[in-house]
Amino acid sequence: MSFIWDWINNTRPPLIAPELVSNLRDAKRVVVLTGAGISAESGVPTFREAQTGIWAEYNPEELATPYAFEKNPWRVWEWYTWRREMIEKKDPNDGHYALTEMQRRLLDQNAQFTLITQNIDGLHKMAGSKDVLELHGNIFRSRCTDLDCDEIVEYKDLKPTETPPPRCHKCNGMLRPDVVWFGEALPLDDLHKAMAASQKCDLFFSIGTSTLIQPAASLPIMALDADAVVVEINPIETLITKRVTYPIQGKAGNILPKLVAGTWD
Ligand code: APR
Numbered sequence: 001m002s003f004i005w006d007w008i009n010n011t012r013p014p015l016i017a018p019e020l021v022s023n024l025r026d027a028k029r030v031v032v033l034t035g036a037g038i039s040a041e042s043g044v045p046t047f048r049e050a051q052t053g054i055w056a057e058y059n060p061e062e063l064a065t066p067y068a069f070e071k072n073p074w075r076v077w078e079w080y081t082w083r084r085e086m087i088e089k090k091d092p093n094d095g096h097y098a099l100t101e102m103q104r105r106l107l108d109q110n111a112q113f114t115l116i117t118q119n120i121d122g123l124h125k126m127a128g129s130k131d132v133l134e135l136h137g138n139i140f141r142s143r144c145t146d147l148d149c150d151e152i153v154e155y156k157d158l159k160p161t162e163t164p165p166p167r168c169h170k171c172n173g174m175l176r177p178d179v180v181w182f183g184e185a186l187p188l189d190d191l192h193k194a195m196a197a198s199q200k201c202d203l204f205f206s207i208g209t210s211t212l213i214q215p216a217a218s219l220p221i222m223a224l225d226a227d228a229v230v231v232e233i234n235p236i237e238t239l240i241t242k243r244v245t246y247p248i249q250g251k252a253g254n255i256l257p258k259l260v261a262g263t264w265d
Pocket of ligand 1: 034035036040041250251
């Protein structure tokens with residue numbers, strides 16, 4: 001019996017292909033797209049996983065749309081306060097830190113590196129990643145709803161109010177979380193940078209995202225169309241798994257440190 005198990009284990013392809021290590025070592029333009037899955041090992045819930053996903057418990061239409069805020073700003077503000085207080089207690093995990101190290105190594109060898117995230121938790125920045133494109137905003141910022149004002153206020157600078165949402169210190173307009181809700185446009189500048197980088201990269205990683213929400217979901221497709229090598233890291237199959245060059249089935253916090261160590265140590 002043990003002979004059979006040894007044979008199975010020795011013939012199974014390695015989790016990280018040696019060719020991928022060479023691709024990463026030689027890459028000139030690398031793009032990484034992350035989703036909720038990269039923060040799952042920090043204890044931040046994902047969105048669409050059955051049972052544990054945020055949208056299994058809450059209705060996005062009642063909490064994450066401009067209409068929901070117009071109808072009940074207090075409820076939406078309180079829900080984001082609850083999420084922010086939960087995220088505040090979390091730390092970056094080995095996956096976030098491995099991406100920080102990947103950026104450092106690639107910049108050292110004069111390659112380009114673009115980190116795009118759909119996450120609003122700020123954990124990439126906390127892990128030391130630079131120039132992160134936060135396509136869906138950041139839960140630690142708020143923004144004035146008066147379009148003529150558009151003042152951005154860091155949450156830590158807000159004075160507590162008896163009846164939230166708090167008001168803008170400049171124009172007294174109502175403040176909202178500086179995140180992108182369903183039905184809203186993404187920050188144009190960052191979106192353009194993300195698209196341009198994806199269209200001309202030679203190596204693209206899609207990590208911890210179900211690739212269901214546009215326009216971020218199109219970025220790996222743009223990279224595939226540009227003949228880039230595309231890697232996916234996710235414990236389960238997604239819409240793009242069958243199309244990518246290297247589908248790696250596993251957790252980001254396990255795979256990424258191994259990949260970075262295997263490439264540069
Ligand atoms: N490592 C890698 N991937 C993981 C891990 C992990 N440890 N744990 C879970 N995943 C994967 C899941 O299998 C799933 O495919 O992360 C993915 C999370 O998918 P979603 O919950 O759909 O999150 P995301 O893709 O980031 O959603 C995009 O939708 O609701 C909006 O604005 C919200 O930014 C969010 C957007």
